[in-house]
Amino acid sequence: MSIGTDINFFFSPQSIAIVGASPTPGKPSHVILENLKRIGYPGAIYLVNPNYASINGSKCYRSLNEIQDNVDVAIFVLPAPTVIEIMERTENVKGVIIVSAGFKETGYAGTKLEEELKEIGERKGIRIIGPNCLGIYDAVSRIDTFFTPEERVRRPKRGGLSILTQSGSFAELIMDEMASKDIGVARIVSYGNRVDVGETDCLKFLMDDEATKVVALYMESVDDGRRFVDVASRCTKKKPVVVVKVGKREAGVHAARSHTGAISGRYEIYRAAFKKAGIVEVNGYEGLKDACKVLNTYDLVEGNRVLIVTDGGGVGVSMADACEDLGLAVSELSEETIKRLSAKLLGFSATGNPIDLTGSVTDKDYVTALEEGLRDEFDVVIITVLWGAPEITETLADKLKEVKNSYNKPLLICTPSSEFTLRMAQCFEENGMPVFFTPESAARAAAVLAGRKR
Amino acid sequence: MSIGTDINFFFSPQSIAIVGASPTPGKPSHVILENLKRIGYPGAIYLVNPNYASINGSKCYRSLNEIQDNVDVAIFVLPAPTVIEIMERTENVKGVIIVSAGFKETGYAGTKLEEELKEIGERKGIRIIGPNCLGIYDAVSRIDTFFTPEERVRRPKRGGLSILTQSGSFAELIMDEMASKDIGVARIVSYGNRVDVGETDCLKFLMDDEATKVVALYMESVDDGRRFVDVASRCTKKKPVVVVKVGKREAGVHAARSHTGAISGRYEIYRAAFKKAGIVEVNGYEGLKDACKVLNTYDLVEGNRVLIVTDGGGVGVSMADACEDLGLAVSELSEETIKRLSAKLLGFSATGNPIDLTGSVTDKDYVTALEEGLRDEFDVVIITVLWGAPEITETLADKLKEVKNSYNKPLLICTPSSEFTLRMAQCFEENGMPVFFTPESAARAAAVLAGRKR
Numbered sequence: 039m040s041i042g043t044d045i046n047f048f049f050s051p052q053s054i055a056i057v058g059a060s061p062t063p064g065k066p067s068h069v070i071l072e073n074l075k076r077i078g079y080p081g082a083i084y085l086v087n088p089n090y091a092s093i094n095g096s097k098c099y100r101s102l103n104e105i106q107d108n109v110d111v112a113i114f115v116l117p118a119p120t121v122i123e124i125m126e127r128t129e130n131v132k133g134v135i136i137v138s139a140g141f142k143e144t145g146y147a148g149t150k151l152e153e154e155l156k157e158i159g160e161r162k163g164i165r166i167i168g169p170n171c172l173g174i175y176d177a178v179s180r181i182d183t184f185f186t187p188e189e190r191v192r193r194p195k196r197g198g199l200s201i202l203t204q205s206g207s208f209a210e211l212i213m214d215e216m217a218s219k220d221i222g223v224a225r226i227v228s229y230g231n232r233v234d235v236g237e238t239d240c241l242k243f244l245m246d247d248e249a250t251k252v253v254a255l256y257m258e259s260v261d262d263g264r265r266f267v268d269v270a271s272r273c274t275k276k277k278p279v280v281v282v283k284v285g286k287r288e289a290g291v292h293a294a295r296s297h298t299g300a301i302s303g304r305y306e307i308y309r310a311a312f313k314k315a316g317i318v319e320v321n322g323y324e325g326l327k328d329a330c331k332v333l334n335t336y337d338l339v340e341g342n343r344v345l346i347v348t349d350g351g352g353v354g355v356s357m358a359d360a361c362e363d364l365g366l367a368v369s370e371l372s373e374e375t376i377k378r379l380s381a382k383l384l385g386f387s388a389t390g391n392p393i394d395l396t397g398s399v400t401d402k403d404y405v406t407a408l409e410e411g412l413r414d415e416f417d418v419v420i421i422t423v424l425w426g427a428p429e430i431t432e433t434l435a436d437k438l439k440e441v442k443n444s445y446n447k448p449l450l451i452c453t454p455s456s457e458f459t460l461r462m463a464q465c466f467e468e469n470g471m472p473v474f475f476t477p478e479s480a481a482r483a484a485a486v487l488a489g490r491k492r
Numbered sequence: 493m494s495i496g497t498d499i500n501f502f503f504s505p506q507s508i509a510i511v512g513a514s515p516t517p518g519k520p521s522h523v524i525l526e527n528l529k530r531i532g533y534p535g536a537i538y539l540v541n542p543n544y545a546s547i548n549g550s551k552c553y554r555s556l557n558e559i560q561d562n563v564d565v566a567i568f569v570l571p572a573p574t575v576i577e578i579m580e581r582t583e584n585v586k587g588v589i590i591v592s593a594g595f596k597e598t599g600y601a602g603t604k605l606e607e608e609l610k611e612i613g614e615r616k617g618i619r620i621i622g623p624n625c626l627g628i629y630d631a632v633s634r635i636d637t638f639f640t641p642e643e644r645v646r647r648p649k650r651g652g653l654s655i656l657t658q659s660g661s662f663a664e665l666i667m668d669e670m671a672s673k674d675i676g677v678a679r680i681v682s683y684g685n686r687v688d689v690g691e692t693d694c695l696k697f698l699m700d701d702e703a704t705k706v707v708a709l710y711m712e713s714v715d716d717g718r719r720f721v722d723v724a725s726r727c728t729k730k731k732p733v734v735v736v737k738v739g740k741r742e743a744g745v746h747a748a749r750s751h752t753g754a755i756s757g758r759y760e761i762y763r764a765a766f767k768k769a770g771i772v773e774v775n776g777y778e779g780l781k782d783a784c785k786v787l788n789t790y791d792l793v794e795g796n797r798v799l800i801v802t803d804g805g806g807v808g809v810s811m812a813d814a815c816e817d818l819g820l821a822v823s824e825l826s827e828e829t830i831k832r833l834s835a836k837l838l839g840f841s842a843t844g845n846p847i848d849l850t851g852s853v854t855d856k857d858y859v860t861a862l863e864e865g866l867r868d869e870f871d872v873v874i875i876t877v878l879w880g881a882p883e884i885t886e887t888l889a890d891k892l893k894e895v896k897n898s899y900n901k902p903l904l905i906c907t908p909s910s911e912f913t914l915r916m917a918q919c920f921e922e923n924g925m926p927v928f929f930t931p932e933s934a935a936r937a938a939a940v941l942a943g944r945k946r
Contacts, residue, residue, distance in 0.1 A: 064882055139850060143805075143842065186851075186880040190912055205806020206851065210880045214910040258809060284809045287816040292824075296842030297805030322810050324932045351597075351751030352659020355712060355738045356776050362741040370746075388597065388750030396593060397640075397660065426640040426664045428518055456668040458644055478778045 045165055045239050047132050049225060049247075050179050051110030052081050055102055055131070057124060058115035059085035061093045066137065066185035067115035073182040077193070080180060084109065102128050113173065113183050114138055118151050121169065125158045133235075134159075135183050136168035142231050143170055143298055156233045170298065171230025172206040175213065178224050178249040186210060197222015198251030199330055202240045204232060204298045208256045208323070215327055221334045224249040231298050236261030238269050245273040252333040254326060255281040255317075258294040260308070267315045274316035278338050280329040280486060281317050283308050318489030325482055328474065332483035335472045336448040341417035342488035343369045346392035347407045348422035349399040349430070353477055354392035357420060357452065360481035365492035368392075372414050379410045397427045401434045408441045408449075417491075418484045422452045422477070425459055435465035442471065448487055452480035499619055499693050501586050503679060503701075504633050505564035506535050509556060509585070511578060512569035513539035515547045520591065520639035521569035527636040531647070534634060538563065556582050567627065567637050568592060572605050575623065579612045587689075588613075589637055590622035596685050597624055597752055610687045624752065625684025626660040629667065632678050632703040640664060651676015652705030653784055656694045658686060658752045662710045662777070669781055675788045678703040685752050690715030692723050699727040706787040708780060709735040709771075712748040714762070721769045728770030732792050734783040734940060735771050737762050772943030779936055782928065786937035789926045790902040795871040796942035797823045800846035801861045802876035803853040803884070807931055808846035811874060811906065814935035819946035822846070826868050833864045851881045855888045862895045862903075871945075872938045876906045876931070879913055889919035896925065902941055906934035 054074065060067045071093075074083055083096075084105050090098040099105050102112055102124070109131045114121050118140030125134070141152040152169065159166045167173055173183030177196035184191070184206075194216040201223065203209045209228040216223055224247065227240050238261050244250045253273065260266050273279055285294030286305045312319045318338070320329045344366045348354035358368045371379070371391050379389040383403060388394035393407045404421065412419070423434065442449045451466045453459045455475035463473040474480035485492060508528065514521045525547075528537055537550075538559050544552040553559050556566055556578070563585045568575050572594030579588070595606040606623065613620045621627055627637030631650035638645070638660075648670040655677065657663045663682040670677055678701065681694050692715050698704045707727065714720050727733055739748030740759045766773045772792070774783045798820045802808035812822045825833070825845050833843040837857060842848035847861045858875065866873070875892065877884065896903045905920045907913045909929035917927040928934035939946060 066882070069882070139852070185882075187882070190879045190882070192910060192912075203806070205804065205809070207802075207804020207878050207880065208806035208810070210804070210878060211807065211908045214908055214912075218910055256806060258806070282810070284806065284813050286813050292844055293805070293809045293812045293842070293846050293848070296844050296848060297809055322814055322930075322932045323807070324930050327930070348661075350659065350661020350664070351747070352657070352662035352710060352712070352738065353665065353777070355659070355747045355751055356662070356736075358747045359738050359740050360776055388747070390746055390750050392747050394747070394750060398593070424661050424664060425644045426661065428520070428523070428639075428641070428644075454665045454668055456646060456672055458646075458668075476776075476778050476781070478776045 045133070045235055045243055047110050048167065048174060049176055049243065051181070053084065053107055053109050054079065054081060055084040055086055055105065055109045055112040056115065057086040057102060057112050059087045059093055059098060061090065069185045069187055070113060070115065070183055073184065073188070076188065077180045077182040082107065102131060105130065111135060118148065118169070122151055122154050122158070125155060125164070128164065131164055133165040133167065135171070135173035136166060137171060137173060137183070137185060139170045141169045143296060152231060152233055159234055166234040167227070168230045169233065172209055172228035175226040177222065184210070192217035195220070195222045197224065197334065198249070199223045199254060199334060200225040200244050200247070200250040200252070201254045202227050202237050203256035204230060204258045205256055206230060211323060212326060212330065216330060219331060221331060232261055238262050238266045241273050242269050245269065245276060251277055253277060253279045254330055255279065256326065257281055257283050258285045258298055263311065267311050270315035270317055278333055279317045280320055280326065280333065281312055282320050282322060282326045316490065318486055320482065320486060324479070328479050328482040329486040331472050332450065332486055335470060336487055338490055339417040339448065339487050340491065342491040343367045343416045344484050345411050345416040345419045346422070347395065347404060347411065347419065348392045349395045349397060349427045350422060350424045351388065351394045351396065353422050353424065354394050357422065357477040357481060358392055360478045361484060364481055364485035366481070366485055366488055371411065375410055375414050379407065382406050382410065398429070399427045400429045401431055401437050404434060405437050405441055412445050412447060416447065418487050419447055419449045420452055420480050420484055421449060423462070424454065425462060432462065432465055435469045435471070438471065439469040450474060450480050450483055452477055499587070499689055499697055501564050502621065502628060503630055503697065505635070507538065507561055507563050508533065508535060509538040509540055509559065509563045509566040510569065511540040511556060511566050513541045513547055513552060515544065523639045523641050524567060524569065524637055527638065527642070530642065531634045531636040536561065556585060559584065565589060572602065572623070576605055576608050576612070579609060579618070582618065585618055587619040587621065589625070589627040590620060591625060591627060591637070591639060593624045595623045597750060606685060606687055613688055620688035621681070622684045623687060626663055626682035629680040631676065638664070646671035649674070649676045651678065651788065652703070653677045653708060653788060654679040654698050654701070654704040654706070655708045656681050656691045657710035658684060658712045659710055660684060665777060666780060666784065670784060673785060675785060686715055692716050692720045695727050696723050699723065699730060705731055707731060707733045708784055709733065710780065711735055711737050712739045712752055717765065721765050724769035724771055732787055733771045734774055734780065734787065735766055736774050736776060736780045770944065772940055774936065774940060778933070782933050782936040783940040785926050786904065786940055789924060790941055792944055793871040793902065793941050794945065796945040797821045797870045798938050798942070799865050799870040799873045800876070801849065801858060801865065801873065802846045803849045803851060803881045804876060804878045805842065805848045805850065807876050807878065808848050811876060811931040811935060812846055814932045815938060818935055818939035820935070820939055820942055825865065829864055829868050833861065836860050836864065852883070853881045854883045855885055855891050858888060859891050859895055866899050866901060870901065872941050873901055873903045874906055874934050874938055875903060877916070878908065879916060886916065886919055889923045889925070892925060893923040904928060904934050904937055906931055
């Protein structure tokens, strides 16, 4: 690994070459060209393929060396053995993104090719992202090397979330999810087999990247454990880092090896390392999704005490269960608060934690519950809004926003996912309160915010 | 509890009275009247309220006793103390549904009222559903006593799923969810504080109810442990029963007590009882939702071996993790199968379990993977379809349907939830394959099917 070499140029390349360019719509190299144009990549794009003089009216070069310019990033879309041949001949390139599969993940022959690739990169000082990856989606510098058309996987707008992943499919899932939730991203890097650039180099870049407010990490294995913990420890002092570690058990470990050639190692060691580095660990895709959503709005909090306000008793009970399962403290209200709540709320509202406002709740009851409940010490608030309660209205979101602003506590909304509530959900989101559609999802999000103290 | 008395009449009443009827739109009793009309309840509806001679053109009775007919079911929508007064005077009623809150869940005074209510019911032989409940939504007999308007909580069509719950909010959540997924239900019973009719009586009815194919249960506490296990053991021989037990930990236990006055007891004892009775336990609302969805299509299977076929390596790895977390066996393929798969599939498809077809997958590759993989012994199959793979098409659903029909194994589809995939998801659902939108959700569904053997 070319430790220490700067990889920043990958995220601000003056020029990009597509090696293995094709005029055929649907071919990965053609999709990449289209995507670079669509996102509005501002630098020079060079096409390379000895079989064509031009592609769609653009000049096509026979080789990288023929280009009269230094190429910052070359994207290789070629069979694995051809990648090796061309790498050996290449001189004027800073870094390559090798999307091609057919390396370590395929067994013995592929492993030999990958070792060769690594050796060439190190010898020539060419930094490598991949192979067997999607590369970079960068909404800040307008780069999109993902070979999936936008019709199939939507691209998110620009925002503060950056994602690092060994898995391209995970990158696409979360990317599409973020686009559908209108959550913006800064940089997404899929590095696949990770022959050179991995999470540690990327995290080092993102640590000082002003566009990045939050880092989410999908990890099968770590590239360099000691250095990763060091870099991550520094990064988490500046911005939240969440991780989903997969390949935890037997079948997963085995699958990870076939997938990116990763030896995923003992899960317990990872857990300890994440904790040491201040990284918030989440479980699976659902955990990552909820984390990205909640960290798009709120920062981590210092404690783990959650106040639950609900208009459905059963949902409150399961919320309390879900929170405690995740290590949150559903701590009791003080005697004094209980007294005040009992005086101000209807006789049949259960004034514990959860505060159950029942189906007879009005908008004002929610405000009362929060104002009184938050006299006690809580770090996060989850508010369940079941629209079955006839007397709550669409103005509830405005009222809750005022409370949020006065108390400066993260308020998470839990509401069921239905046609009617999707409209209501929008009111909350527009007022800066993220909405979750199941009790478990809201609890996972709260647990992320309290990640330091669980 | 009036053990042994038949409660079938609640699900085929000749006549229903609404006690506390109101002409005011939005009032619970008015919503119930509208809902009974809307669903097309075919029996007689009597309105009772001494303050009105008629409501919206229908005669309004001063009291239940004034009605010149036996009333099968009377719905009480009145303050708790008034409920007691009227119950004491009532003669011609088989059963009552008491939606009113203000009983045991509110503390000492309410507990006294509830004890009185119970005593009156037993003395007069009047069966009671509730108090503090929503009552019955029955798509078979066309009854809807839920006081939530359809604009806020949609009603599912008729189907084979029946739901029993202490929690009304849980009933509404799952009801709306089922409606949105176009999954049909037979009977939903919300019995709240459960002064008389509870899960055991209802389960006994559902056991022999031909309209009910699957039973889902939300439980804070059990009404009569020994009898429940006995009835459930018989029911699970006929149809699957799934349960979500809430109030597992401290805050949840506490909240359950405030909610329906339930003492939720030691969770370990419940787990053992469920297992003994052949009930499949799921976790939280998400678990119940996935269970209802998968059991709407497939029956339980005998083993717990799951075959995973994916076109995204990372999603395959997390799927394997999620399955193993839930006690499923992601068992290895035989040497022979691996050989055949390697010969028939592209060089870079990982031929383990998961079978990773990579982003280069074609529709045919899925069929090949299934035909070869299913030569080994598996009980459930999860197929991940990430539409980022450019060569898969909308005809995949038809092709997979053929495989499903030939092998007679439950195929679950896992696909991300995006605008594009929602259209694709519909193709699968129309071909009888349920679709799940996260790896964890698909794993939960598979774990339900394998519930007997985990």
